[in-house]
Amino acid sequence: MTIFSTDHKVIGKQYIGLSLFAVLIGMALSLAMRYHLVHPDAKVRLFQMLWPDGAPGGQMTPELYLSLMTMHGTIMVFFVLTTAPQSGFGNYFLPLQIGAHDMAFPVLNMLSFWTTTLSFLVLMAAFVVEGGAPLSGWTAYPPLSALGKIAGPGQGLGQDLWVLSIALFCVASLMAAINFIATIIELRAPGVGYFDMPLTAWAWFVTALISLFAFAVLLAGGILLLLDRMAGTSFFIPGGLVVSDQIQARSGGSPILFQHLFWFFGHPEVYIAILPGMGVISTVLSVFSGKKVFGYRAMAYAMLAIGGLGFLVWGHHMFISGMSPYSSVAFSVLTLAIGVPSAIKTFNWIATLWGGRIRFKAAMLYALGFVSLFITGGVTGLVLGQPGLDLYFHDTYFVVAHFHLIMGVAAIFAIFAALHYWFPLLYGRFLNETLGKIHFYGTFVGVYAVFVPLHFAGIAGNPRRYPDFKEYEFLKSLMPLHVGVTHAAYSLAAIQLLFLFNYFWSQRKGKLADKNPWGAATREWNHD
Amino acid sequence: MTNVARTGQTLLIVASSMLFAAFTSAMVVRRATGTDWIAPSVPVWLWAAALLAIAASCLVAKKFYRSAALCGFALVASQIACAASLRMGDVAQSFAAVLVTAHAAHALFGACALWWKGERASLFWHFAGALWLYVLWLIGVWA
Ligand code: HEM
Ligand SMILES: [Cu+2]
Numbered sequence: 248m249t250i251f252s253t254d255h256k257v258i259g260k261q262y263i264g265l266s267l268f269a270v271l272i273g274m275a276l277s278l279a280m281r282y283h284l285v286h287p288d289a290k291v292r293l294f295q296m297l298w299p300d301g302a303p304g305g306q307m308t309p310e311l312y313l314s315l316m317t318m319h320g321t322i323m324v325f326f327v328l329t330t331a332p333q334s335g336f337g338n339y340f341l342p343l344q345i346g347a348h349d350m351a352f353p354v355l356n357m358l359s360f361w362t363t364t365l366s367f368l369v370l371m372a373a374f375v376v377e378g379g380a381p382l383s384g385w386t387a388y389p390p391l392s393a394l395g396k397i398a399g400p401g402q403g404l405g406q407d408l409w410v411l412s413i414a415l416f417c418v419a420s421l422m423a424a425i426n427f428i429a430t431i432i433e434l435r436a437p438g439v440g441y442f443d444m445p446l447t448a449w450a451w452f453v454t455a456l457i458s459l460f461a462f463a464v465l466l467a468g469g470i471l472l473l474l475d476r477m478a479g480t481s482f483f484i485p486g487g488l489v490v491s492d493q494i495q496a497r498s499g500g501s502p503i504l505f506q507h508l509f510w511f512f513g514h515p516e517v518y519i520a521i522l523p524g525m526g527v528i529s530t531v532l533s534v535f536s537g538k539k540v541f542g543y544r545a546m547a548y549a550m551l552a553i554g555g556l557g558f559l560v561w562g563h564h565m566f567i568s569g570m571s572p573y574s575s576v577a578f579s580v581l582t583l584a585i586g587v588p589s590a591i592k593t594f595n596w597i598a599t600l601w602g603g604r605i606r607f608k609a610a611m612l613y614a615l616g617f618v619s620l621f622i623t624g625g626v627t628g629l630v631l632g633q634p635g636l637d638l639y640f641h642d643t644y645f646v647v648a649h650f651h652l653i654m655g656v657a658a659i660f661a662i663f664a665a666l667h668y669w670f671p672l673l674y675g676r677f678l679n680e681t682l683g684k685i686h687f688y689g690t691f692v693g694v695y696a697v698f699v700p701l702h703f704a705g706i707a708g709n710p711r712r713y714p715d716f717k718e719y720e721f722l723k724s725l726m727p728l729h730v731g732v733t734h735a736a737y738s739l740a741a742i743q744l745l746f747l748f749n750y751f752w753s754q755r756k757g758k759l760a761d762k763n764p765w766g767a768a769t770r771e772w773n774h775d
Numbered sequence: 776m777t778n779v780a781r782t783g784q785t786l787l788i789v790a791s792s793m794l795f796a797a798f799t800s801a802m803v804v805r806r807a808t809g810t811d812w813i814a815p816s817v818p819v820w821l822w823a824a825a826l827l828a829i830a831a832s833c834l835v836a837k838k839f840y841r842s843a844a845l846c847g848f849a850l851v852a853s854q855i856a857c858a859a860s861l862r863m864g865d866v867a868q869s870f871a872a873v874l875v876t877a878h879a880a881h882a883l884f885g886a887c888a889l890w891w892k893g894e895r896a897s898l899f900w901h902f903a904g905a906l907w908l909y910v911l912w913l914i915g916v917w918a
Contacts, residue, residue: 351779425786433779463790467797470873480869482805499809499866504801511797 251361253353258360259339260673265364266331267750269322270659272371276319278740281733283307285726287715300400301379312714313382314401318374320385321409325416326367328658329516332523333458334359334423336665337451339673341427343771344448346436351429355422362419370412373405381406384712386509387413389483389502390490393475397490410473417466420458427455442547445769446540449547450526453554454519460558461515468508475500503568510561517654518557521621522550524661525592528614531664532596534767535611536603542595549588549595556585566637575634582632589625593618608765609683613664616691617657623695624653627702642712645705648698656694663687663746670753671760672771678757682749686742693739700728780895788902791881795906798877799913802870806918815867817915818860824853825911828882828904831889835900840893843900847886850907854879871914878903878910 249257279294290305301311338356342349350356373380378400383392387409396403431452435444444452471482479497483505486498533540540546562570562578570578596618605611627649631637640646663686670678704725709716716722716729763772806812827850834843854875861872885903888896 352783421790425783425790428786429779429782432782459786459790460793463793464797467794467801470877471798471801474863474869474873478863478869480863481809481811481866482801482869486811499805499811501805501808504804504808507804508797508801 251357253349253357255338255342255350255353255356258356259335259337261360262330262335262338262363265360265367266327266335269326269330269367273319273322273327274740274743276315276322278736279307280312280315280319281736283312283714284716285730285733287717298379307714309714310382310400311379313384313399313712314380314405316712317382317384317401317409318370318380321370321413323655324385324516324520325413326363326370328520328654329416329420330363331662332527332658332665333427333451333454333519334363336447336527336669337427337454337523340669340771341430341448341451342434343774344445344769345431345434345439346770347430347434350426351434352426356426359419359422359426362415362422366412366415366419369408369415373401373408373412376404376408378403378405381409383409386513387472388509389472389475389500389505390485390488393472393483393500393502393505394488394490394495395476397493407473407476410469410476414466414469414473417462417469420462421466424455424458424462427451428459431455442544445526446529446543446546446550447523447526447769449550450522450524450529453550454522457515457519457522457554457557461512461519464508465512465516468505468512471508472505503565506565506568507561510564511558513564514561515554515557517650518553520654520658521661522553524617524658524665525550527661527665527668528596528617529599530767530769531610531614531668532599532618534668534765535606535608535614536600537606537766538599538603540595541598541601542591545591546595549591552588553585556581556588560585563632563637566634567641572634579632579634583629586625586629589621593622593625608667609678609680609687610664610667610765612684612687612691613660613667616687617660617664619691620652620657620660620694624649624651624657628653639708640705642710643705644701644709644711647711648701648705651701652694652698656698660690663690666750668765669771670757671764674754674757675760676753676757677760677764678753679749682745686745686749689742689745690739693735693742696735697732697739700732704728704732777895781898784896784898787899791902791906794877795874795909798870798874802874802913802918805866805870809866812867813865814918815861815865815871815914817871817911818857821853821857822911822915824850824857825908827853828907831886832901832904835889835897838894840889840896844886844890847882847889847900847903851879851883851886854882867914867918871918874910874914878907881906 252258292305294302294307295305298311301308381401382399391398392406394402474480475482475484481497481500483502484495484497484500488495529540529546560578560582562574563582566575631640631649667678667683707725709722709725827846831843831846858872858875861868863869863872881903885896885900889900
């Protein structure tokens with residue numbers, strides 16, 4: 248049966264298919280949220296049909312809003328940004344690029360994919376169980392996430408399923424990481440040294456190393472959280488907590504402990520999402536400028552440095568958790584230090600373009616868009632990395648804007664670049680260039696139109712994770728801004744239909760591609 | 776053992792070590808921040824289970840893989856019995872239960888691998904044995 252295939256190419260495409268499905272759901276949820284933010288009192292038939300309890304009479308409750316937000320974040324971070332760039336493209340192209348016949352453990356590879364799929368189904372089940380999906384965000388901070396039904400409708404079975412789903416995802420990701428690393432260490436063809444690998448392979452390698460160290464820690468956090476929920480333990484639930492007028496029979500737990508476990512995973516996770524994209528962008532920029540990547544070795548070392556330093560900075564997500572100012576300073580300095588390898592990469596990308604004969608193909612446009620977004624999103628990271636500034640910005644829309652630009656959108660631009668670039672290998676045809684370019688310009692303008700204003704909302708003190716801004720006097724003046732953002736989000740989503748059409752139409756009807764049409768130097772194009 | 780198998784196992788060992796490192800640091804932090812820590816008393820026979828782990832490793836070294844696997848299964852049984860006797864309402868005991876159960880999962884996997892794959896699973900088994908000594912020290916001495 249091919250659906251349980253152990254062939255790396257099939258599995259790669261399966262991962263890409265899963266991500267595509269996930270991203271559509273994630274996007275639909277975001278539109279529902281943006282709609283609600285500007286029409287908090289609207290009654291919508293569709294909401295009522297989908298969520299009879301969450302939207303009685305079609306009016307979205309705050310709990311439903313928060314559950315949509317939780318599911319949006321979880322789907323996008325785990326099943327899109329962690330799945331497509333690494334497991335999708337990596338599975339398909341890594342063996343081809345290093346001259347291996349397949350991944351090191353093909354059966355394990357198949358199991359990783361199906362465990363990921365199971366994890367996705369378990370997460371989706373949270374929508375339909377009693378109480379609906381959980382409310383505690385993709386970061387699932389306790390006590391909210393640890394208390395159970397008493398803390399809110401989705402905090403019962405919905406949150407159980409969420410934690411279970413994440414635990415499964417951790418297991419799948421660990422299996423995948425082992426496979427990627429073993430493949431690179433053991434299955435490189437004779438004559439392919441580490442520094443002969445394309446930067447894409449380096450990126451998948453470093454990403455797999457990060458996953459290996461990070462997901463085990465999230466798994467530990469998930470197990471402890473599940474026990475707090477189901478076995479009556481007090482790892483994260485403090486004593487004397489009163490919820491809905493009932494005192495909780497737990498003692499001594501530390502919610503901050505969960506934050507440490509989560510962010511020890513969480514910060515490396517943001518690099519898991521972006522590093523494979525960096526690899527793709529290096530390749531695309533070099534192919535379409537007709538030049539070698541500038542500073543190849545520096546690029547590989549920079550990724551290793553980013554991967555290593557990424558484990559030392561998790562505290563920057565917790566500046567306001569009451570940590571000592573001395574720790575804050577240490578985390579801040581380490582955080583800003585990541586700017587150095589990040590800047591090395593950015594300068595090398597620009598130097599790669601310098602003096603090149605640039606072909607502005609759609610893939611190249613997305614790659615340039617990635618560089619732009621990486622810079623815009625990175626600069627605000629430097630702002631947030633200062634504890635003094637973060638005290639104010641934490642939990643505002645400024646953070647939302649920062650991470651959407653740099654993690655969400657930049658990584659997705661890398662996926663678009665990769666699809667345009669590798670489509671001839673994936674399907675023997677080209678994606679349509681004209682549609683690709685229109686889609687690029689629309690998306691590029693769209694994402695800036697959505698996320699630049701959100702920085703200003705953050706600067707004005709607009710908190711994130713609020714379902715209804717008009718409840719607060721100080722947010723009322725920001726409503727016009729939010730209306731604009733919501734309209735930009737609608738347009739952005741509409742433009743994605745163009746890509747969807749292109750993606751499916753070109754698989755059957757696209758222009759036929761001959762061998763190595765872009766004139767690339769890497770092995771996957773010169774494979775039989 | 777092929778190089779691929781050895782590398783794969785080494786990576787698995789790294790991942791498992793990270794899992795136990797995470798549990799350990801959670802335990803250190805939780806003991807330091809809470810005021811409710813009561814040292815758990817580890818049953819004497821659980822220490823005897825350490826002998827099972829060591830015996831299994833010796834048998835592996837002598838290439839008696841299936842006998843080693845049997846010792847491994849006995850170890851798992853004693854671990855499950857121990858974990859079942861712990862009170863989850865007590866924080867130190869609940870940590871002990873987590874560590875013992877997580878180890879039991881590893882030991883079960885390792886013992887099955889020894890039974891079916893013999894020599895190819897030896898590296899992981901030695902790791903699992905050493906890990907058990909560590910877990911015992913953590914819950915029996917440190918805690
Ligand atoms: C030099 C580069 C960067 C710096 C200095 C930086 C700094 C920060 C800081 C301090 C925060 C915490 C803000 C807060 O919650 O108050 C943050 C949040 C975040 N960053 Fe960055 N960042 C950088 C690059 C990146 C990259 C490359 C990604 C992803 C690819 C990323 C993804 C995120 C995400 C997802 C969050 C928010 C998580 C959440 O609270 O839900 N950042 N960043
Ligand atoms: Cu971070």
